[in-house]
Amino acid sequence: MDRRFLIAALISAGWTTQASAQGDLSKIVKAVTASKGGLTNAQADSGLREALSLGAAAAVSRVGKTDGYWGDSLIQIPLPNTLAKVQKTLKPLGLSSALDEVHLRVNRAAETAAPVAKSLFIDAIKSLTVQDAVGIIKGGSTAGTQYLQKSTTPRLITLFTPPVQTALEQTGAVQSLDKAIKRNGLGNYIQKDPKVYLSDFAVGKALDGLFYYVGQEETAIRTNPAKRTSAILKAVFG
Incomplete structure (x- = not known):
C-alpha cells in the first residue's frame, strides 16, 4: 500500500x-x-475509478438521447437571456414560434453532442494520481465529479463546440434563429454570428447539465448500497 x-x-x-x-x-x-x-490500496484505487467511470457513463447516457436535455426540467437549456425575454413577451401573443423552435433545437443539439464527453472522462479517470485519489476520498459526495469538471472542462469545450455547431445547423437551430432575428428585429441585440452566439451559450449549459448528473451518480454510488453493483464497489463504499 x-x-x-x-x-x-x-x-x-x-x-x-x-x-x-x-x-x-x-x-x-x-x-x-x-x-x-x-482492502488494499490497489483495490481502493480500482473502486474509486470504477465508481467515477460508472457515474460518468450513466450521466452521458442519460443526457445523450432524445429529450435528455429538453425533457428534463432540471437541466433543460434555456434560450440566452436576450432571446428568452423576447420569447416571453411574444408567447402570449402567439408570435413566439420561431424562438420556440430555436429553444427546442438548441437542446436537441446538446443531446446529439453529449456522447463525445465519454472518452474524455475515461482518459481523465485513467490519469488519476494517488494525490488526486486522496483529495477525492477526503472530499464530499461529489469530490470526484469536481475533479472531472476541473480536469476536463477546457478540453470538453474544445471538443463539444464543433459537434454542437454542426448539430445546431443540422437541427435547424441556426436557421430558426436567423428567422427569429429578422422577424422580431433582434439584429441590434445579437452582435455575433448566430451559430457562434448559440453554440457558445449551448456548450456551457450542456456541460453544466452533464456534470450535474455525474455528481448525482457519484453521490448515489457513495450513499446507496443498491448502486454498488460490483464486489469492489461494495468493498470500497460499503
Missing part, C-alpha cells in the same frame, strides 16, 4: 497524527486492512 496514501487517509479520518503515522506504519497498515476486510 502507498505510504503517503495511508498517512493522509488515516489523518483525515482522525485516527492518528502525522508523527505517529510515520513512526508506526505497521500498525496503520493493520488498522486499514482490518477496517476494510483486507
Whole structure:
C-alpha cells in the first residue's frame, strides 16, 4: 500500500497524527486492512475509478438521447437571456414560434453532442494520481465529479463546440434563429454570428447539465448500497 496514501487517509479520518503515522506504519497498515476486510490500496484505487467511470457513463447516457436535455426540467437549456425575454413577451401573443423552435433545437443539439464527453472522462479517470485519489476520498459526495469538471472542462469545450455547431445547423437551430432575428428585429441585440452566439451559450449549459448528473451518480454510488453493483464497489463504499 502507498505510504503517503495511508498517512493522509488515516489523518483525515482522525485516527492518528502525522508523527505517529510515520513512526508506526505497521500498525496503520493493520488498522486499514482490518477496517476494510483486507482492502488494499490497489483495490481502493480500482473502486474509486470504477465508481467515477460508472457515474460518468450513466450521466452521458442519460443526457445523450432524445429529450435528455429538453425533457428534463432540471437541466433543460434555456434560450440566452436576450432571446428568452423576447420569447416571453411574444408567447402570449402567439408570435413566439420561431424562438420556440430555436429553444427546442438548441437542446436537441446538446443531446446529439453529449456522447463525445465519454472518452474524455475515461482518459481523465485513467490519469488519476494517488494525490488526486486522496483529495477525492477526503472530499464530499461529489469530490470526484469536481475533479472531472476541473480536469476536463477546457478540453470538453474544445471538443463539444464543433459537434454542437454542426448539430445546431443540422437541427435547424441556426436557421430558426436567423428567422427569429429578422422577424422580431433582434439584429441590434445579437452582435455575433448566430451559430457562434448559440453554440457558445449551448456548450456551457450542456456541460453544466452533464456534470450535474455525474455528481448525482457519484453521490448515489457513495450513499446507496443498491448502486454498488460490483464486489469492489461494495468493498470500497460499503
